[in-house]
Amino acid sequence: MIKQQLYQPYSISVETMSQYPLRDLKQNTFFEIIYILSGSGKQRINENKFSYSAGDVFLLTPGDKSCFDIETETKFFFLRFNNIYLKESGLMKDNIQRVEFILQNANHRPGCIVKNETDKPLLRAVIEGLMQEHINRDTCWEKLCMQLVNTLIVIVGRNIEKYLPEELTEDQEEKAYDLLQYIQANIYDPSKIKAENLSREFRISTTYLGRYFKKHTGKTLQEYVASYKIKLVENRLLHSNMRISEIVDELGFSDESHLNKFFKKQHGMNPSEYRRTAETMTV
Numbered sequence: 394m395i396k397q398q399l400y401q402p403y404s405i406s407v408e409t410m411s412q413y414p415l416r417d418l419k420q421n422t423f424f425e426i427i428y429i430l431s432g433s434g435k436q437r438i439n440e441n442k443f444s445y446s447a448g449d450v451f452l453l454t455p456g457d458k459s460c461f462d463i464e465t466e467t468k469f470f471f472l473r474f475n476n477i478y479l480k481e482s483g484l485m486k487d488n489i490q491r492v493e494f495i496l497q498n499a500n501h502r503p504g505c506i507v508k509n510e511t512d513k514p515l516l517r518a519v520i521e522g523l524m525q526e527h528i529n530r531d532t533c534w535e536k537l538c539m540q541l542v543n544t545l546i547v548i549v550g551r552n553i554e555k556y557l558p559e560e561l562t563e564d565q566e567e568k569a570y571d572l573l574q575y576i577q578a579n580i581y582d583p584s585k586i587k588a589e590n591l592s593r594e595f596r597i598s599t600t601y602l603g604r605y606f607k608k609h610t611g612k613t614l615q616e617y618v619a620s621y622k623i624k625l626v627e628n629r630l631l632h633s634n635m636r637i638s639e640i641v642d643e644l645g646f647s648d649e650s651h652l653n654k655f656f657k658k659q660h661g662m663n664p665s666e667y668r669r670t671a672e673t674m675t676v
Contacts, residue, residue, distance in 0.1 A: 402478035403542060405527055409468045413461040423475040424496055425453040426549060428520050432467025436460075441632040448513060449505040452549055454496060470520050472545060479546075496550060504632075507552045519545050568595060569609040576618065580625065583645045586618060623659050626652070630668045637664055 407430070427436075429449045436443050436451055438459040445451070445461075453459055455475075461467070507516060523541045526534045572595055579585035591614075592599045606614045625644060629635045637649055646652040653663040660667055 403472065403474035405473075405523060405538070405542075406471045407468065407524060408471070409466065410461075410463055411466045413463055421453050421457050421459070422455055423473050424455065425474075426472040426545065427451045427453070428470040428472075428516070430468040430470055430520075432463065432465050434464040434467060435462045437462065441628065443504045443632065445505070448517070450507040450516065450549065452496065452506045452553075470524070472523075472542065474542070474546070478542075496546075496553070506549060509552050509555065512548050512552060516545070516548050519548070568597075569605075571595070572606070573610070577621065580618070580621060581643060581645050588614060619655075619659070623656070626656060626664065627667075630664055631671055640664070 427450070429445050429447050431447045433444070433446045436445050436459060438451070438453065438457055442462075443451075445467075451459075461469075507513060519541050523538060523545070526538050526541070572591065575591070575594065576586050584590065588599055588602055591597070592602050597605055603614060606612075606617070610617055612620065622644060626640060629640050629643075635643075637652065640646075641649055641652050644652075646655065656662075656664050656667065662670070
């Protein structure tokens with residue numbers, strides 16, 4: 394496993410490749426927006442694999458492991474940035490935790506991160522502007538680049554946020570974001586996301602926790618954990634070759650029978666049937 398470091402707040406590069414230099418998965422310690430200018434192939438991220446083509450955008454978050462299997466020569470645009478950049482760039486400084494929360498949630502969203510069709514030409518224009526400024530380096534180019542980088546991050550963040558309507562509402566408090574982040578970070582350890590532990594961790598009484606959680610998410614704690622877990626299971630069934638037993642171990646189910654019962658309650662079929670049905674529909 395190769396860990397990649399970033400020694401400056403952000404960096405931009407454009408690279409054309411016929412073969413990705415790292416055959417094994419690399420692990421980021423920073424955020425990375427990858428835009429496909431041309432070419433095709435597959436991206437491997439964590440345990441999943443996604444096809445890519447020109448115009449696709451991927452976001453890697455700290456801790457993600459990734460690699461590209463290039464099928465036709467590919468021109469990549471890479472924007473790498475870290476938390477230091479987010480805090481010092483002036484990007485939504487009054488609500489920076491919201492931006493970090495949105496970006497951190499991208500790693501569970503499969504495939505191309507930008508799904509809003511009207512954003513795609515805007516995104517392309519911003520990236521072309523960044524590339525041009527880096528080539529010309531005219532007066533004030535660094536300040537202009539920072540503004541374009543901020544715009545790019547906001548566009549990507551907006552596309553992620555559109556798929557998190559229940560979790561993110563205008564009147565949420567800071568503690569609610571922290572609570573959601575904690576649940577998502579510890580979704581693999583059922584003991585850590587029990588109400589008793591959350592009450593201790595966030596100093597909210599167990600009697601009030603349920604009302605507080607539903608007020609800010611629109612769901613009960615149990616409903617939220619179940620819906621989030623089911624999305625993770627679906628992603629692994631649809632976008633990876635993980636065995637059912639591996640999903641059981643990773644997501645903290647007691648055994649395959651527990652996972653089957655949980656999944657069937659949501660979908661009316663067990664995970665194996667769900668995967669076979671999905672494969673049949675894509676043939």
